[in-house]
Amino acid sequence: MILDSKFDKRIITGSLAFFLICFLPDKAQAMHISEGILPASWAGFWFVLSIPFIIWGLADIKKRAAMNPGFKAMTAMVGAAIFIISCMPIPVPTAGTCSHPCGTGLGAILIGPGPTIVVASIGLLLQALFLAHGGLTTFGADVMSMGVGGALSGYLIFKLFRKMGLSFFIAAFAAGLISDWVTYSITSLELACALHGDVAFWDMFLAIIIAFIPTQIPLGIIEGFLSAGAFGFIKSRRPELLGLNIEGVC
Numbered sequence: 514m515i516l517d518s519k520f521d522k523r524i525i526t527g528s529l530a531f532f533l534i535c536f537l538p539d540k541a542q543a544m545h546i547s548e549g550i551l552p553a554s555w556a557g558f559w560f561v562l563s564i565p566f567i568i569w570g571l572a573d574i575k576k577r578a579a580m581n582p583g584f585k586a587m588t589a590m591v592g593a594a595i596f597i598i599s600c601m602p603i604p605v606p607t608a609g610t611c612s613h614p615c616g617t618g619l620g621a622i623l624i625g626p627g628p629t630i631v632v633a634s635i636g637l638l639l640q641a642l643f644l645a646h647g648g649l650t651t652f653g654a655d656v657m658s659m660g661v662g663g664a665l666s667g668y669l670i671f672k673l674f675r676k677m678g679l680s681f682f683i684a685a686f687a688a689g690l691i692s693d694w695v696t697y698s699i700t701s702l703e704l705a706c707a708l709h710g711d712v713a714f715w716d717m718f719l720a721i722i723i724a725f726i727p728t729q730i731p732l733g734i735i736e737g738f739l740s741a742g743a744f745g746f747i748k749s750r751r752p753e754l755l756g757l758n759i760e761g762v763c
Contacts, residue, residue: 545637545655546700548648555707560653566630566661573627584624587754591620592632598739599636599659600644614732615659618667618692619740622685623747623755626664633660658699667692667740681748682741689740693733697725 551559577584598616620629634656640646647655667688674684701721709717747754 545640545647545659546651546703548641548645548650550648550704551651551654551707553650555703556650556653558653559651559657559703563634563653563656563661566627567634567656570627570629570631570634573625574631577625577628588624588628588632591624591629592635594743595620595629595633596636596639598736599633600640600646614736614739615663615693615696616736616739617659617663617696618671618688618690618736619685619743621664621668621692622671622688622740622744626668629664629668630656630660633664654700654703658703659696662699663692663696666695682745685744686737686741688737690733690737693736694729697729698722701725 574585574588578588595616598614601613615633617629617633620632624632634652637647637652637655637659641648641652641655670691671684671688674687675681679687701718704721705714705718
């Protein structure tokens with residue numbers, strides 16, 4: 514008996530889902546800020562704070578897509594890249610989270626900070642739902658650190674370096690590097706705010722920052738080269754794609 518293609522796909526998908534649920538280990542090394550780490554008050558605070566940025570990003574995507582329909586496809590590709598790049602965890606058990614590259618600095622210089630915040634938020638939500646990375650209660654905090662902090666810092670440092678007359682390579686490298694380090698500085702701030710208890714806030718903040726240093730300094734440098742290389746490749750091979758960013762990174 515030959516099954517139709519749609520039914521075949523359903524069988525394959527169902528079998529794969531069954532395998533993943535039943536046979537993969539039940540413990541996952543969480544990344545971003547782990548589920549349940551933040552008290553409800555702080556989780557709610559960061560979630561509410563992230564909403565205006567997501568709304569701004571959605572409005573920006575709508576505006577740019579109306580001007581150039583190809584912008585949606587470019588945004589989707591950047592979103593996929595951010596999702597993959599940020600799925601490479603290196604455990605930092607003392608901080609209750611993981612180090613990992615983010616990709617939001619590169620995304621911001623390709624499509625702008627607003628759309629990057631949106632696609633980073635989608636990636637974070639999917640990772641929380643299906644990969645046990647981050648969490649739903651910590652979603653707002655993760656958006657603020659990786660999405661908002663990473664995108665805005667990467668974009669602004671790129672623009673600043675270009676205005677200073679520095680090369681595209683150096684500007685893109687700095688965008689990737691700074692966005693990565695800013696992400697983890699904000700993550701440290703979020704954790705310190707919620708968890709310092711009777712310990713002085715700045716002592717807790719410093720302790721968390723120090724916990725990230727061994728992994729995040731080299732990862733930030735690697736992300737800088739990744740951003741510079743990817744931007745340079747697109748600029749040399751498909752420069753028209755950079756024109757989709759109406760803010761005009763070029």
